[in-house]
Amino acid sequence: MVEFGRGRTLDIDMRTHFTFFTIAATALLSVVAAAQNLPWNNPGGVQGLAAPQTGPTAPAPKRDLSGIWDAGGAGIGARGMPAAPLTPWGDALGKTHHSGDGARMVPAPDINDPLSTMGDPSGFPRNLLFELRPFQVVHTPNQVLMLYMFEKRWRVIWTDGRQLPKDPDPRWYGYSVGRWEDDYTFVVNSVGTDERTWLDNAGNPHSNDLKVEERYRRVGRDLMELTVTLDDPKTYTRPWVARDKLQLRLLPPDTDLMEMIPSATEAAAVKKIYAGEK
Amino acid sequence: MKAKLLGVFLTAAGLLVASTPSFAHHGTASFDTTRDLTLKGTVTDWIWANPHCFLKFDAMDETGTVRNWAVEVSNPTDMTKRGWARGSFKAGDQVNVNLQPVKNGAPIGRLRTVTLPDGSTLSAGGPAPAAAALPQ
Amino acid sequence: MVRITTIVACAAALLLPGASRAQQWNSAGLEQSAIDASKTKSAPPPRRDLTGIWDAGGSGIAGPGHQSAPWTQWGQQKASAYKPGNGPRAVYEADINDPLSTVCDPAGFPRLVLYETRPFQVVQTPNQVLILYMFEKRWRVIGTDGRALPKDPDPRWYGYSVGHWEDDFTFVVQTVGMDERTWLDNAGNPHSGELKVEERYYRVNRDRMELTVTIDDAKTFTKPWLGRDKMPLTRAPANMDVMEMICSPTEVMDFRKNISDRTDKK
Numbered sequence: 001m002v003e004f005g006r007g008r009t010l011d012i013d014m015r016t017h018f019t020f021f022t023i024a025a026t027a028l029l030s031v032v033a034a035a036q037n038l039p040w041n042n043p044g045g046v047q048g049l050a051a052p053q054t055g056p057t058a059p060a061p062k063r064d065l066s067g068i069w070d071a072g073g074a075g076i077g078a079r080g081m082p083a084a085p086l087t088p089w090g091d092a093l094g095k096t097h098h099s100g101d102g103a104r105m106v107p108a109p110d111i112n113d114p115l116s117t118m119g120d121p122s123g124f125p126r127n128l129l130f131e132l133r134p135f136q137v138v139h140t141p142n143q144v145l146m147l148y149m150f151e152k153r154w155r156v157i158w159t160d161g162r163q164l165p166k167d168p169d170p171r172w173y174g175y176s177v178g179r180w181e182d183d184y185t186f187v188v189n190s191v192g193t194d195e196r197t198w199l200d201n202a203g204n205p206h207s208n209d210l211k212v213e214e215r216y217r218r219v220g221r222d223l224m225e226l227t228v229t230l231d232d233p234k235t236y237t238r239p240w241v242a243r244d245k246l247q248l249r250l251l252p253p254d255t256d257l258m259e260m261i262p263s264a265t266e267a268a269a270v271k272k273i274y275a276g277e278k
Numbered sequence: 279m280k281a282k283l284l285g286v287f288l289t290a291a292g293l294l295v296a297s298t299p300s301f302a303h304h305g306t307a308s309f310d311t312t313r314d315l316t317l318k319g320t321v322t323d324w325i326w327a328n329p330h331c332f333l334k335f336d337a338m339d340e341t342g343t344v345r346n347w348a349v350e351v352s353n354p355t356d357m358t359k360r361g362w363a364r365g366s367f368k369a370g371d372q373v374n375v376n377l378q379p380v381k382n383g384a385p386i387g388r389l390r391t392v393t394l395p396d397g398s399t400l401s402a403g404g405p406a407p408a409a410a411a412l413p414q
Numbered sequence: 415m416v417r418i419t420t421i422v423a424c425a426a427a428l429l430l431p432g433a434s435r436a437q438q439w440n441s442a443g444l445e446q447s448a449i450d451a452s453k454t455k456s457a458p459p460p461r462r463d464l465t466g467i468w469d470a471g472g473s474g475i476a477g478p479g480h481q482s483a484p485w486t487q488w489g490q491q492k493a494s495a496y497k498p499g500n501g502p503r504a505v506y507e508a509d510i511n512d513p514l515s516t517v518c519d520p521a522g523f524p525r526l527v528l529y530e531t532r533p534f535q536v537v538q539t540p541n542q543v544l545i546l547y548m549f550e551k552r553w554r555v556i557g558t559d560g561r562a563l564p565k566d567p568d569p570r571w572y573g574y575s576v577g578h579w580e581d582d583f584t585f586v587v588q589t590v591g592m593d594e595r596t597w598l599d600n601a602g603n604p605h606s607g608e609l610k611v612e613e614r615y616y617r618v619n620r621d622r623m624e625l626t627v628t629i630d631d632a633k634t635f636t637k638p639w640l641g642r643d644k645m646p647l648t649r650a651p652a653n654m655d656v657m658e659m660i661c662s663p664t665e666v667m668d669f670r671k672n673i674s675d676r677t678d679k680k
Contacts, residue, residue: 039561040574066539118663119518138537138544140465142652145537145546147553152572153660154546154553160653162438169326169354169364171658173551175439196664253541254559259570261552263519264663265595302477302530303515303600304499308507308677325672327665329515332673348672355442355532355548355657380677 042255044070044134044149058221062183065137065144065216068255069224069248075132078102080202081242090235093195093205102202108274113198117271119264122151123197124173124190125212128228129242130201134257144178144186149257157188168192170208181215188214199230200242207234222250303329308380309388315339316376322346324367328353331362333389335373349377349389351402360403371395442533442548442657444469444650452648456619461582464536464543464615467654468623468647474531478502479601480641482629489634492604501601508678512597516670518661521550522596523572523589524611527627528641529600533656543577543585548656556587567591569607580614587613598629599641606633616644623647 080102086094098106099113114120122130133149142160157178168175170192178188190212199206210232217225228243230236319337330350338344351357354364367373372395377387391401449471479501485493496503499510513519521529532548541559556577567574570591577587589611598605609631616624627642629635 040564041568114662114664120662120664121660136544138539140537140652145535147544147546152553153551156655158653158655162653165439168439172660172662173658253539254557254561256555256557256574259572261520261571263571264517264666265513265519267663302475302500303512304507304510304674305478305501305504307499307504308674325665325668327669328659328661329666330669330673332669334672348676350669350673353659355659358440358657359443382677384676386673386676 039254040256041258042251043258044072044251044255057223060184060218060220063180063186064139065186065218065224066139067253068134068136068251068257070134070251071132071226071246071248074246077130077132078201080200080204081129083199083204083242084236084238084240086205087233087235087237089207090205090232093207093235094203097198097203097205099198099201099203102200104203111274113201113203114196115198115262117267119262119267121153121172121197122262124155124193125210125214125228125230125242126197126199126201127151127153127173128214128226129199131260132246133260134251134255136257144188150260152259152261164189164191170194172197174212184218186216186218188212188216190214205235206230206232209234217245224248224250308382309378310381311378314376314378314390315387316374317347318372318374319347321367321369321371321373323369324364326354326357326364331357333367333373333375333392335375337375339385345385347375347377347385347387349375349387351389356403360401362400366394366400438653439655440657441654442659444471444533444648446471448650449646449648452619452621453646456621459583459617459619462579462585463538464585464617464623465538467533467535467650467652467656469533469650470531470625470645470647473645476529476531477600479599479603480528481639482598482603483635483637483639485604486632486634486636488606489604489631492606492634493602496597496602496604498597498600498602501599503602506678507674508676510674512600512602513595514597514661516666516674518663518666520552520571520596523554523575523592524609524613524627524629524641525596525598525600526550526552526554526572527613527625528598530659531645532659533650533654535656543587549659551658551660563588563590569593571596573611583617585615585617587611587615589613604634605629605631608633621649623649 078101097104098110100111100116111117115122127148127150131150135149136147138145144157144159146155155173155176157176159178162177164177165175168191172194174190174193176188176190178186181187193210195206195208210230213229215227219225225245226243226248227241227245229239229241231239317337317339319335321335323334325332331354332348332350334346334348336344336346374393375389376391377389379387389402391399393399477500497505497509497511499512499515510516514521526547530549534548535546537544543556543558544553546553554572554575556575558577561576563576564574567590571593573589573592575587575589577585580586592609594607612628614626618624624644624646625642626640626644628638629641630638
């Protein structure tokens with residue numbers, strides 16, 4: 001019996017192939033947790049390992065987010081986020097999203113989540129609000145690069161002072177620029193996200209006009225906090241905070257993140273399994 | 279200066295393709311490479327997506343009826359380099375499309391050039407036209 | 415009739431030197447002139463350093479695939495089930511069964527370096543070389559901390575990679591554990607789970623690198639062969655914003671419904 005992020009349980013053959021879709025991987029992680037120290041295939045911390053440390057941690061380096069960061073179980077966000085009230089436009093769009101969990105949850109065969117049923121890109125900011133698995137941050141002279149375990153996608157945050165594009169052609173993962181607000185707080189602004197993506201796993205909607213602010217605060221050498229604010233007046237009556245000081249712990253630098261890539265073929269196979277339930 | 283302008287002119291017309299080739303994931307097996315058609319029609323859809331952007335338009339063709347044609351170009355990345363954009367067309371636009379049709383007679387093809395309502399031309403940068411003449 | 419403003423826009427964006435600096439967003443891909451210039455006008459290569467954004471230009475695409483070594487019987491059988499869209503065994507669009515182009519399954523490795531090798535960025539950390547690809551927007555880790563490749567690895571779409579510097583200008587990468595479901599290239603060359611891939615990145619000068627890829631899969635091919643042979647890569651400006659090039663299964667299905675599935679032989 002395995003528990004899915006869909007809020008349902010289903011008997012399923014345990015698959016040894018680690019690139020099976022999210023739902024199976026969630027279960028497999030608890031199996032390999034004990035293998036945390038292997039050189040290969042570390043899934044990151046699970047519940048418990050992300051518990052707060054006692055005693056002082058080493059001080060935070062200045063203007064430096066580099067490393068592999070892990071939100072543990074808190075990163076998954078299976079039930080979605082408590083959103084601000086919807087505008088009529090937002091409400092109409094939201095009603096077309098039939099999710100596997102959270103407020104718009106439907107029976108499995110009726111789910112129409114493009115990520116889980118089709119293998120479409122998760123997109124941004126959903127990749128911060130759902131299945132936020134470990135990610136690596138790398139600095140270059142003009143960028144902060146975010147390298148995500150989930151989907152094995154990467155994002156550029158430009159730090160060369162460029163303006164965000166006006167009227168951008170929508171991207172699955174938007175367009176991002178960032179700057180240091182002080183030596184420990186890195187602020188990112190993003191626009192141009194594609195409204196075909198869901199905001200989170202509860203099917204919360206967004207428009208192409210969505211503006212996202214991420215605040216990464218390096219609290220100590222091993223701890224960072226992420227706050228994500230969404231500003232989309234077309235969809236919501238006010239801005240709202242989707243991640244509020246989400247705790248991220250630094251993993252050892254030799255951590256080899258497992259591959260976690262949804263494949264359309266596998267998503268279709270799962271869909272078939274669920275369809276058999278009807 | 280003259281040579282550079284000429285290069286610009288030809289690039290704009292798509293006759294000197296400096297960038298990557300299109301239609302990489304499939305070749306020409308489905309297409310009748312000996313024919314090209316020019317159809318006048320009305321845009322119904324413009325899809326800006328991987329693996330191919332494609333334009334749908336209603337046009338009277340050699341069947342004597344109006345059919346809805348679907349013609350592909352390359353992916354958004356390649357097309358952006360050629361001056362195309364997500365907003366290049368909207369439903370209702372009157373267009374003149376030069377295309378290479380498929381072999382089986384369906385209203386499908388590969389778009390070569392399209393003239394927009396304002397008189398400008400976009401080129402897909404795909405197969406070379408039969409006669410590489412400079413635009414007038 | 416080509417509009418003058420279109421010409422001017424093209425000139426500004428494409429042909430003037432340093433034009434890519436003026437175009438900050440969506441600036442994927444160097445023009446051929448910049449690629450040609452890297453052959454001759456450059457500075458000496460830095461040591462043990464591949465960092466930067468690299469562009470293979472048109473040669474990266476490899477639509478018709480690659481000339482492989484002869485197949486084994488196993489390889490022949492596997493290949494006969496593949497119906498590619500291009501190359502010597504190309505079929506009609508409606509009959510293609512390429513998991514990448516018809517379904518949007520991951521391209522996988524080494525197909526990522528043998529097909530649609532679009533610009534990619536290399537960054538180096540103390541224990542890794544990271545390659546960030548425009549195509550699919552995927553990233554790969556090459557472990558340089560001296561770890562051994564895993565024995566009997568669970569397959570990954572993109573394998574497991576380790577690398578080392580053979581000399582100050584040659585970085586050699588070994589990869590194992592690649593998923594058999596992926597095609598090697600766009601011509602429908604198959605591979606087995608036993609495939610071993612070697613990449614050699616040779617830094618020629620400051621602006622140029624050459625990539626050689628050796629395919630070693632005794633189960634599928636009678637001998638090793640080169641998938642890329644000193645493929646030239648030119649360094650792009652550091653502010654190049656590669657466009658997003660991500661396959662969405664929904665979009666592919668829409669394309670098939672409208673176009674490719676309707677092109678079949680009557």
